[in-house]
Amino acid sequence: MNPVELLGNIIEVSHSNLEITSRINAVLGIMSQGMDFDEAIVFTSDQDKRLTSRFKNQKSTLYKILDSYRCHIGEGVIGGVAQKRIPQYYDNKNIPPRFGCLFYPELDSLVGKYKSFAFLPLSDDSYIYGVLVLCTPDRRFITDAEKILLSIISREIGGVLRINDLFLSSKKRISELATLSELGKILSSNAEPQALLKDIGLIIAKSLNALFVTIKLDHAFLRVEPQRYTYGILDQPIENYLNELEQEALRQKKTVSLRNHGQTEDDISSKYSLYATPIMSKNRILGTIAICGGRSQKDYAFEENSRYLINTFANYIASGLENTLLNTKLKDVIKDLNNAQKRIIDQEKFKSLGEMTANIAHEIKNPLVVIGGFTKRLAKKMRMDQTESRYVDIITNEVSRLESILNDLLNYVKDTPVPAETCNMNDCIDEVLHLFSSDTTWDRMQVLKRYDKNLPSAPCDMQQIKQVFINIIINAHEAMNGEGTITISTGKTIMDNKQFVFVSITDTGGGINASLIDNIFNPFFTTKERGTGLGLAISNKIIHNHDGKIEIENMVGKGATFFVYLPVKNHTNREELL
Amino acid sequence: MNDIKILVVDDEENIRFLFKEELEEEGYQVEVASNGFEAIDKVKGTRFDVIVMDIKMPGMDGIQALNEIKNMIKEQPVILCSAYGEFKQDFSSWISDAYVVKSADTSELKQTIKNILNI
Numbered sequence: 001m002n003p004v005e006l007l008g009n010i011i012e013v014s015h016s017n018l019e020i021t022s023r024i025n026a027v028l029g030i031m032s033q034g035m036d037f038d039e040a041i042v043f044t045s046d047q048d049k050r051l052t053s054r055f056k057n058q059k060s061t062l063y064k065i066l067d068s069y070r071c072h073i074g075e076g077v078i079g080g081v082a083q084k085r086i087p088q089y090y091d092n093k094n095i096p097p098r099f100g101c102l103f104y105p106e107l108d109s110l111v112g113k114y115k116s117f118a119f120l121p122l123s124d125d126s127y128i129y130g131v132l133v134l135c136t137p138d139r140r141f142i143t144d145a146e147k148i149l150l151s152i153i154s155r156e157i158g159g160v161l162r163i164n165d166l167f168l169s170s171k172k173r174i175s176e177l178a179t180l181s182e183l184g185k186i187l188s189s190n191a192e193p194q195a196l197l198k199d200i201g202l203i204i205a206k207s208l209n210a211l212f213v214t215i216k217l218d219h220a221f222l223r224v225e226p227q228r229y230t231y232g233i234l235d236q237p238i239e240n241y242l243n244e245l246e247q248e249a250l251r252q253k254k255t256v257s258l259r260n261h262g263q264t265e266d267d268i269s270s271k272y273s274l275y276a277t278p279i280m281s282k283n284r285i286l287g288t289i290a291i292c293g294g295r296s297q298k299d300y301a302f303e304e305n306s307r308y309l310i311n312t313f314a315n316y317i318a319s320g321l322e323n324t325l326l327n328t329k330l331k332d333v334i335k336d337l338n339n340a341q342k343r344i345i346d347q348e349k350f351k352s353l354g355e356m357t358a359n360i361a362h363e364i365k366n367p368l369v370v371i372g373g374f375t376k377r378l379a380k381k382m383r384m385d386q387t388e389s390r391y392v393d394i395i396t397n398e399v400s401r402l403e404s405i406l407n408d409l410l411n412y413v414k415d416t417p418v419p420a421e422t423c424n425m426n427d428c429i430d431e432v433l434h435l436f437s438s439d440t441t442w443d444r445m446q447v448l449k450r451y452d453k454n455l456p457s458a459p460c461d462m463q464q465i466k467q468v469f470i471n472i473i474i475n476a477h478e479a480m481n482g483e484g485t486i487t488i489s490t491g492k493t494i495m496d497n498k499q500f501v502f503v504s505i506t507d508t509g510g511g512i513n514a515s516l517i518d519n520i521f522n523p524f525f526t527t528k529e530r531g532t533g534l535g536l537a538i539s540n541k542i543i544h545n546h547d548g549k550i551e552i553e554n555m556v557g558k559g560a561t562f563f564v565y566l567p568v569k570n571h572t573n574r575e576e577l578l
Numbered sequence: 579m580n581d582i583k584i585l586v587v588d589d590e591e592n593i594r595f596l597f598k599e600e601l602e603e604e605g606y607q608v609e610v611a612s613n614g615f616e617a618i619d620k621v622k623g624t625r626f627d628v629i630v631m632d633i634k635m636p637g638m639d640g641i642q643a644l645n646e647i648k649n650m651i652k653e654q655p656v657i658l659c660s661a662y663g664e665f666k667q668d669f670s671s672w673i674s675d676a677y678v679v680k681s682a683d684t685s686e687l688k689q690t691i692k693n694i695l696n697i
Contacts, residue, residue, distance in 0.1 A: 226579065362662065368682065369682045370590070370596055370682075371682050373596040373600065376683070377599060377600070396682070400682065403681055409663070
């Protein structure tokens with residue numbers, strides 16, 4: 001065939017849109033026919049610098065044999081051409097046995113069939129893409145003109161391979177970028193750590209076509225129990241290797257793989273390729289990420305990619321976790337701040353409400369005293385029948401009720417210092433209970449006392465503390481409609497390294513409606529028809545003035561327990577003041 | 579009884595009137611003053627067996643007046659009588675002889691006066 005025509009045909013095919021294998025195979029076909037070569041085989045170099053036969057003309061018989069082996073660059077004739085990038089021509093007299101390779105025993109019987117051989121590098125100025133191997137059964141001398149033609153064709157094939165390489169690597173980069181941008185999107189979202197790790201696992205597994213991706217977190221900083229997030233299926237036999245590999249990655253603080261870690265060529269390592277790398281942030285190890293690909297799929301690209309990508313992923317995850325945790329912390333802080341703000345607003349509200357109330361109460365008190373006082377005087381001076389005196393009674397009763405509400409209000413507002421006297425809560429409770437002993441509405445009430453007989457005394461204003469217990473006990477009595485059991489216990493406890501005495505008062509009144517529980521210490525909050533809503537507010541205030549606290553344990557449907565805690569030693573040294 | 583003199587100090591006219599009526603009915607001679615200054619003036623001219631003193635008053639308040647009067651006459655009995663209960667905790671009120679929370683029911687006030695007079 002005319003060389004120009006041949007080159008024209010080759011260029012037409014090599015520039016076509018065919019898929020890479022068909023394209024090069026077609027080029028090899030045209031060339032082998034046009035130049036009378038039985039064999040036209042292209043070896044390409046892998047990223048691990050080994051040569052593999054990948055393309056051939058249709059008639060090729062050697063391809064089947066050559067396909068079973070890979071040879072290193074520099075090894076034998078093919079490896080030598082790849083290394084030196086100089087074409088080599090042989091005839092059947094000087095061709096090295098088995099092409100100079102230790103492998104290819106099958107070649108011995110076949111190579112004799114061929115008389116002339118040509119080996120041409122497929123390279124550009126900087127990179128070797130492969131080697132073109134040509135064999136012909138005709139004993140013939142390859143002319144200089146043919147050599148020039150072959151060098152042009154091998155350049156052309158090298159160019160096709162180069163473009164394909166560039167195409168593949170840019171495709172790979174694009175998919176990596178897409179993966180990383182997907183990761184970035186997730187990491188910059190405000191997802192919870194769990195959701196975050198699940199998504200990361202999914203993305204990595206998808207992008208690497210991995211059998212599984214597993215992320216194990218284990219660091220106090222993360223405020224989570226050691227845990228593993230896996231995307232894919234984690235078999236029992238591989239899990240043992242995985243744990244070992246993860247430990248190794250943590251120990252070495254770098255990426256380790258089953259191949260270079262395990263050394264032994266047993267079932268697991270020949271079946272899978274497994275990589276683990278530590279997730280590190282600011283020199284803290286937060287955990288490990290491991291990815292696994294099946295080795296059976298002969299996906300060498302997986303191994304190459306994995307090692308590089310797993311590091312990138314680990315960095316991403318580390319910064320993502322940091323962000324998420326910071327976010328979570330920030331959320332907590334904001335929540336605390338909001339709560340604190342709410343409390344302050346509430347306090348301010350009640351404080352100003354209290355002040356206003358005190359002023360109003362005071363302003364109302366005087367006219368009320370006048371109304372009540374003169375009503376009494378009127379009653380004394382007038383001669384009244386039963387109806388009139390009933391009217392007067394109503395006025396005076398209502399006035400005294402209003403007066404007691406105002407007294408409560410004015411009491412609520414004041415901040416009373418705790419006096420130096422101390423008293424025993426057992427005695428205090430007994431005195432309170434004594435008040436109810438003659439009350440007939442208490443006939444169906446049972447009071448169980450569980451006192452701590454060695455209860456220390458607590459500094460307090462006994463009148464005020466009695467008022468607290470009276471309020472709580474009356475509430476309990478009303479909650480049970482006058483029928484039930486009140487259990488009163490006393491004891492000692494330590495809170496914040498300070499000693500406290502406590503009194504617990506439990507009723508069987510069905511508990512407090514959960515929706516009301518937050519409000520019960522607020523002033524003016526009441527569920528009673530004629531309550532002022534000040535009883536528990538005042539009680540709470542009194543106990544707080546004593547540096548103590550009131551707590552409620554509410555069991556809806558059963559009853560409520562009020563705990564009153566009072567410090568045994570007053571924290572401000574009052575003996576010194578007095 | 580007829581020669582026992584009581585001074586009622588209160589800025590509210592109706593309260594002064596109520597207390598005057600109630601106490602006169604008990605047989606006491608009752609004079610009134612509407613603030614601390616007036617009370618001190620009265621005390622300078624007359625000897626009172628008991629002074630019933632409101633606390634919150636314009637001009638000079640009851641606590642100030644109480645202290646001034648006690649400075650002048652150490653043994654002068656003074657009963658503080660206020661709408662507030664909280665002044666009990668104010669140590670400057672402790673030098674008073676008694677403290678009564680103002681109420682339409684004047685029996686506590688009357689009883690306190692009797693206690694101070696030992697009758």
